[in-house]
Amino acid sequence: MLKKLVLMLVLAGICGFRMPAWGSDLQQIADALDVSTTKTFQFTGNGSMFSLGQSTSPAASWPRFFVKSMTRIYDFTTGAMRDEVVRMAAESPAVGPEQQTITMVNGEHAWNMAGKDTAPRLFEANERAHQIVISPHGVLRAAFANNAAVAKKTIEGRPMTLISFTDRGKHKVVAYANEQNALEKVESWYGHPVVGDMKVVTHYGPYRDFAGVKFPTKIIQYQDDKPTLDLTVTAVRANPPVDIQIPAHVRSDPVPVKSEKVADGLWYITGISAYSVLVEMKDYLIVVEAPHGERRSMAVMAEVKKLVPNKPIKYLVNTHHHFDHAAGVRTYAAEGATIVTHEVNRPYFERAALNSWSFDPDRLAKSKKKPVFQTMGDNMVLTDGARSVELYQVVGNTHHDGIVMAYLRKEKVLIEADVFTPLAAGAEPPKVANPQSVNLEANVRRLGLEVDRIVPIHGRIVSYSDLLAVIGKKPAPAKK
Ligand SMILES: [Zn+2]
Secondary structure: OHHHHHHHHHHHHHHOOOOOHHHHHHHHHHHHOOHHHOOEEEEEEEEEEEOOOOOOOOOOOOOEEEEEEEEEEEEOOOOEEEEEEEEEEOOOOOOOOOEEEEEEEEOOEEEEEEOOEEEEOHHHHHHHHHHHHOOHHHHHHHHHHOOOEEEEEEEOOEEEEEEEEEEOOOEEEEEEEOOOOOEEEEEEEEEEOOOEEEEEEEEEOOEEEEOOEEEEOEEEEEEOOEEEEEEEEEEEEEOOOOOOOOOHHHHHOOOOOEEEEEEOOEEEEEOOOOOEEEEEOOOOEEEEOOOOHHHHHHHHHHHHHHHOOOOOEEEEEOOOOOHHHHOOHHHHHHOOOEEEEEOOOHHHHHHHHHOOOOOOOOHHHHHOOOOOEEEEOOEEEEEOOOOEEEEEEOOOOOOOOOOEEEEEOOOOEEEEOOOOOOOOOOOOOOOOOOHHHHHHHHHHHHHOOOOOEEEEOOOOOEEHHHHHHHOOOOOOOOOO
């Protein structure tokens, strides 16, 4: 496209033709940002970010974090991006401890860094790749590459240039540039594994000259109509050195699956940072939790079929709607499983089922099947007469308004997500008990459950005394 543009400019020069309006307008907007010479870009800012898909109920806002600093680096030549954020929870607790997060994407691969460890986050790759496309430089680069339509329109009394395109069939963009050739708003869509076509609105500006480099001083973003970012940009750098390499294991096995037997007919399916639990019933199977998207869920289902051939997955229990936990729910629905969840979560999944799924259609969207739900309030029992899986709401928990745990009475096993994540073996218990874990123990007492082992969706299998130890109810168990 750039070649074509150069050719047109040459032709325009030779023949005295007027440049087609779209080309010159787009070029002027791109030139204002030095797009043609910007291969990599970095900005640093502070303000707030809001954790997409982690709201305390499907209707609530994305929870806010104070951002002490965020540095985002784009490599437009490889489609890679790295975010390094120092942030603090800003809701419960009102000001949490400082956390550092490093998140990356390169092409189709996404992963997080925690210390030296890298954790695959394949299900977030579309969202991260989208951030590259809708960045000020990214929009212009993609506009040229995708032969964008350019139109003039007066919006609220101001003449604007609208730039519209779909990038690689995956990212739909409508960008608005003002009379100063500055991009000030981008409306866009990408395929999300829980939501379907996710609507994003990003506001840029006012622009400032950062020592010769023009860039917006504010970035405000909404996803699914709720704020996700409100950042004041304090520093920028054009063409910094960038080297974002996909870790070998993320490239070769982005959805690793391992399994271990917990008890007869009960398996823990691990391998990635969020797990599933398989329960074998007389004639069918129950899977608790479908985290990390369709590819992960397909891999888990393949493992399920290996562990127990010839029994269908009848139920998928979803503990709560948080996106890391729910990104594979639809894969099980496509497989014919009934989705069991708390009634708080159902309308959100049903709304998603009615959404369009144009940009990354999953198996359920392609099948045109409707997901089938069975929802619960305080409790529900899935039973075949021989074995029962008791489901209970973790009532009054600040993590989520409709969060469900599963209990196997005979095995004295409790399966729970997020309300208690066991510490690494040998780690010191926190000085202040996590109120969510305190609440879990209160629920276990309220229900009179006798628990020997906790099988958590994050972490590792521990004895019940580990929960008691971290909430200060009992001294830590003797080290084995
Ligand atoms: Zn959660």
